[in-house]
Amino acid sequence: MDVCPSRTLALNEEGFPEEVSEDKCILCGQCVAVCASHALTHSGLPEGDFLPMPKELPTPAMMDGFLMSRRSVRTFKDRPIARETLEALLDVARRAPTASNSQKLHWIVVGDAAKIHALSEESVNWIRSSGNGAAMLETWESGYDFVLRGAPTVVVACAPAEYGWGKQDCSIALTFLELAAEARGLGVCWAGYLTRIAAVHAPLRQALSVPEGYVVCGGLMLGERKYSYRRIPPRKPLSVQWN
Numbered sequence: 001m002d003v004c005p006s007r008t009l010a011l012n013e014e015g016f017p018e019e020v021s022e023d024k025c026i027l028c029g030q031c032v033a034v035c036a037s038h039a040l041t042h043s044g045l046p047e048g049d050f051l052p053m054p055k056e057l058p059t060p061a062m063m064d065g066f067l068m069s070r071r072s073v074r075t076f077k078d079r080p081i082a083r084e085t086l087e088a089l090l091d092v093a094r095r096a097p098t099a100s101n102s103q104k105l106h107w108i109v110v111g112d113a114a115k116i117h118a119l120s121e122e123s124v125n126w127i128r129s130s131g132n133g134a135a136m137l138e139t140w141e142s143g144y145d146f147v148l149r150g151a152p153t154v155v156v157a158c159a160p161a162e163y164g165w166g167k168q169d170c171s172i173a174l175t176f177l178e179l180a181a182e183a184r185g186l187g188v189c190w191a192g193y194l195t196r197i198a199a200v201h202a203p204l205r206q207a208l209s210v211p212e213g214y215v216v217c218g219g220l221m222l223g224e225r226k227y228s229y230r231r232i233p234p235r236k237p238l239s240v241q242w243n
């Protein structure tokens with residue numbers, strides 16, 4: 001009862017927890033997940049859909065090392081990522097927190113080299129039409145795809161246009177996906193150009209087949225990494241205030 005975010009559980013006459021306000025439940029599963037004796041079930045969450053907790057979790061030192069050694073990878077081997085791997089990554093991403101457990105995200109996965117090139121080309125079309133980005137256009141004309149870096153896979157996260165937490169939910173889910181990919185030795189880079197241009201350029205949204213009523217909130221390039229990194233680069237000193 002204590003862990004329920006919307007306080008929907010109360011003790012019944014026999015002293016067992018019972019749902020008192022079904023409409024407030026956000027189906028987060030915390031009540032079942034925390035129950036030490038497996039006594040609690042939830043009619044909206046099939047028992048078989050709960051996963052066991054992992055036996056071992058990384059130590060803080062392992063976790064910190066893993067997070068800090070993540071890099072943006074922009075050079076990929078010319079090999080596709082297996083469908084099962086992508087499904088496993090998306091399965092991790094869908095476990096990321098979403099505001100009120102709303103789980104409203106929609107994913108687009110592009111794994112075809114010609115289609116990925118077309119996305120870059122459409123992004124460049126917008127840059128060209130904006131009258132800016134001469135240096136970028138020069139890079140493109142030289143044959144280098146600075147938009148999607150020749151990645152064999154692009155994953156895009158969308159959210160309903162009217163949903164107020166789309167950017168946050170997508171960013172968290174993409175970060176889960178990024179780290180799950182890193183853990184498998186894959187290379188990942190955020191697709192910032194694609195994301196920003198998709199917001200303002202309908203032909204790019206069409207090339208992505210973004211469903212009606214959805215907006216692109218973020219994207220990642222993924223592939224097998226060509227190089228491995230030997231050091232962790234420095235960062236600016238923290239700007240922090242301790243109030």
Ligand SMILES: Cc1cc2nc3c(=O)[nH]c(=O)nc-3n(C[C@H](O)[C@H](O)[C@H](O)COP(=O)(O)O)c2cc1C
Binds near residue numbers: 072074193
């Ligand atoms: C929101 C966001 C958008 C980004 N967009 C791009 C991009 O379009 N192309 C690119 O090469 N890198 C992109 N990056 C990667 C950043 O340049 C990179 O994170 C930064 O230089 C630090 O390097 P590191 O990730 O290796 O630590 C993006 C990163 C973020 C967080």
